[in-house]
Amino acid sequence: MGTLAAFFILSAVTLIPAVVVVTSKNIVRSALALVPTFFGITGLYILLRAEFVAGIQVLIYAGAITVLILFVIMLTEGGTGIRIRQVNEQVPVGALASAVLAALLIWVFLRTPWPQGPGALPEYTAAQIGTTLLSSMVLVFEVTSLVLLISLIGAIIIARRER
Amino acid sequence: MPIPIEDLWSLVPEFWLAALGLLLVLLDLFLPGDRKRLVGWAAVVGLLLVLMPILGMLGTPARTVFFNTYAVDGFAVFFKIIAVVATILVILSTMDALRGHTSFEGEMYVLLTFAALGVCLMAASADLILLALSIEFVSLSSYVMAGYFKSDLRSNEAGIKYFLFGAASSAVMIYGFSILYGLTGETNLYAIADRVRTAPQPALVLAVGMALAGLGFKVSMVPFHQWTPDVYEGAPTPVAAFLAVASKAAGFAALVRFLMVAIEPGPVDWVAPIAGLSAVSMTLGNLLALPQRNIKRMLAYSSISHAGFLLMGVAAHRGDFGAPGLLIYLLAYTFTNLGAFFVAIAVGGRLGSDEIPSYAGLAQRSAGLAAVMALFMLSLTGIPPTGGFLGKFYIFGAAVNNGLLWLAVVAVINSVVALYYYVNVIRVMYLLPAPSGGSASGPVPLRLALGVAALGTLVIGIFPQPFVTLVGAAAMLLRM
Numbered sequence: 001m002g003t004l005a006a007f008f009i010l011s012a013v014t015l016i017p018a019v020v021v022v023t024s025k026n027i028v029r030s031a032l033a034l035v036p037t038f039f040g041i042t043g044l045y046i047l048l049r050a051e052f053v054a055g056i057q058v059l060i061y062a063g064a065i066t067v068l069i070l071f072v073i074m075l076t077e078g079g080t081g082i083r084i085r086q087v088n089e090q091v092p093v094g095a096l097a098s099a100v101l102a103a104l105l106i107w108v109f110l111r112t113p114w115p116q117g118p119g120a121l122p123e124y125t126a127a128q129i130g131t132t133l134l135s136s137m138v139l140v141f142e143v144t145s146l147v148l149l150i151s152l153i154g155a156i157i158i159a160r161r162e163r
Numbered sequence: 164m165p166i167p168i169e170d171l172w173s174l175v176p177e178f179w180l181a182a183l184g185l186l187l188v189l190l191d192l193f194l195p196g197d198r199k200r201l202v203g204w205a206a207v208v209g210l211l212l213v214l215m216p217i218l219g220m221l222g223t224p225a226r227t228v229f230f231n232t233y234a235v236d237g238f239a240v241f242f243k244i245i246a247v248v249a250t251i252l253v254i255l256s257t258m259d260a261l262r263g264h265t266s267f268e269g270e271m272y273v274l275l276t277f278a279a280l281g282v283c284l285m286a287a288s289a290d291l292i293l294l295a296l297s298i299e300f301v302s303l304s305s306y307v308m309a310g311y312f313k314s315d316l317r318s319n320e321a322g323i324k325y326f327l328f329g330a331a332s333s334a335v336m337i338y339g340f341s342i343l344y345g346l347t348g349e350t351n352l353y354a355i356a357d358r359v360r361t362a363p364q365p366a367l368v369l370a371v372g373m374a375l376a377g378l379g380f381k382v383s384m385v386p387f388h389q390w391t392p393d394v395y396e397g398a399p400t401p402v403a404a405f406l407a408v409a410s411k412a413a414g415f416a417a418l419v420r421f422l423m424v425a426i427e428p429g430p431v432d433w434v435a436p437i438a439g440l441s442a443v444s445m446t447l448g449n450l451l452a453l454p455q456r457n458i459k460r461m462l463a464y465s466s467i468s469h470a471g472f473l474l475m476g477v478a479a480h481r482g483d484f485g486a487p488g489l490l491i492y493l494l495a496y497t498f499t500n501l502g503a504f505f506v507a508i509a510v511g512g513r514l515g516s517d518e519i520p521s522y523a524g525l526a527q528r529s530a531g532l533a534a535v536m537a538l539f540m541l542s543l544t545g546i547p548p549t550g551g552f553l554g555k556f557y558i559f560g561a562a563v564n565n566g567l568l569w570l571a572v573v574a575v576i577n578s579v580v581a582l583y584y585y586v587n588v589i590r591v592m593y594l595l596p597a598p599s600g601g602s603a604s605g606p607v608p609l610r611l612a613l614g615v616a617a618l619g620t621l622v623i624g625i626f627p628q629p630f631v632t633l634v635g636a637a638a639m640l641l642r643m
Contacts (some may be wrong), residue, residue: 114363115362139232147303151303153188154274158313
């Protein structure tokens with residue numbers, strides 16, 4: 001019962017600022033509204049006993065990513081970003097499409113008899129994640145480094161001024 | 164759990180490509196601005212050499228390596244050959260197309276080489292996580308390449324549009340993958356195949372549908388095709404060629420492996436929706452290609468319609484024709500479509516226009532260019548003795564064989580409609596007078612690429628036997 005209550009509170013903490021992110025007229029406010037959303041997701045991870053992922057979520061998303069977005073706004077839009085229009089005339093269509101998709105997902109999820117059963121959690125998830133990354137997921141781990149490398153190269157090409 | 168040393172040997176092509184990409188980055192760093200073309204030639208040599216280990220893996224038995232995350236089979240080898248050959252030809256065609264448009268020439272060869280690696284990974288991924296990651300690998304490099312000409316507004320638009328559509332469809336696809344994981348408890352395709360029979364129903368259909376959205380975006384299947392014409396038109400023409408051929412082939416490799424390995428044993432009927440989308444894709448692509456005046460837009464809509472024909476091969480996968488038909492169609496399409504884009508590069512570079520009316524009298528200005536373009540147009544229509552005919556023959560046979568007669572009829576009607584806009588290009592080139600003098604032949608590397616593309620298109624059509632053997636082996640090994 002306590003878990004269920006915690007889940008609903010954390011979901012509200014995640015979802016309500018998320019609505020602000022996409023509807024706010026001020027892009028800085030949108031960026032800052034991401035912070036409680038990320039914290040709500042952190043809470044959900046803790047609820048699922050994934051402490052390590054929760055810690056990473058706070059460090060990278062709530063910390064680094066938000067700051068990065070704020071820096072981008074400040075460097076490109078004179079520090080405020082109020083001039084950027086975040087929405088266009090397609091808002092009703094987009095809202096309708098999202099609503100239909102959400103309704104479909106909820107309907108399907110409620111009708112599906114999900115496979116449930118007791119699972120065993122490792123004592124310390126960080127160690128387990130490390131072992132997995134360097135054994136069964138080693139190829140994924142290495143390819144990730146290449147993906148990051150080409151992202152860096154690509155970002156430099158896009159951002160750098162033509163000579 | 165140590166990794167067996169044989170596993171490392173089966174990844175030699177991938178290691179080679181990664182090392183080549185890193186080497187090119189370094190080479191680009193030390194070469195002066197006017198010698199950047201050497202990076203391109205180094206890439207071509209490196210890619211030619213990587214064909215050796217890839218071809219050496221043709222006969223090896225199918226297996227999965229690296230804790231079952233990576234498949235080593237004829238199917239993957241076939242797509243690696245397509246990826247490497249297409250990338251070599253695209254690099255050759257890029258060499259002069261970039262001049263005066265960008266100061267980042269060397270980085271383009273680096274991105275193309277890494278994109279080839281991404282395509283290889285996509286074709287061989289046997290794990291949902293690796294599959295999603297390799298799709299992002301190809302996508303991220305493609306976004307940058309599509310928006311490469313920063314002073315050209317259309318190229319900017321192509322890059323941004325491709326990025327927004329790609330990011331949205333990837334998000335949907337990865338959500339679908341996560342639902343599939345929730346239902347089966349596995350991310351490995353072969354492990355999912357064991358569990359998918361007992362997976363609970365409505366959510367499984369939803370997961371497959373969402374995964375199809377992302378993969379359908381990559382192959383520009385209707386209704387996820389809207390980005391195609393704008394991106395092909397705005398992107399640098401060699402990049403459009405890469406997207407139309409290598410990226411699409413990779414999308415089909417991932418789609419086929421995902422559906423046939425992981426979903427086929429389960430209760431979801433995916434053949435009927437794929438057949439329906441195939442009919443819609445080929446019809447819509449063809450009808451929208453009819454009024455196009457820009458050659459790149461016309462080829463974009465034609466590539467949507469070819470995606471429809473290829474999906475027909477996916478839907479008709481049972482029996483002896485479906486999977487081999489898909490592969491041989493893709494092989495012929497690779498050479499033919501690359502060739503058509505290369506002619507567009509040659510004409511666009513000389514005349515500065517991609518409009519079909521400016522092809523008027525090309526036969527008098529450059530007889531060779533007009534002749535190969537005519538060959539490519541006939542092959543795209545599917546007229547013998549070109550490779551396009553062989554592909555269509557196999558795929559139509561597969562559809563009839565699988566009881567999809569209605570789809571074969573739709574495809575035949577579409578082939579006739581397609582004849583109109585393909586032959587229109589030939590009519591403009593041969594029957595209309597040239598507005599002014601001046602030849603329109605391209606530079607040497609581009610002519611080399613054109614020659615290989617034309618040769619490939621003809622040889623597949625005239626001497627099909629070795630290719631039929633190759634795709635037969637590739638298709639058999641998929642069902643391990």
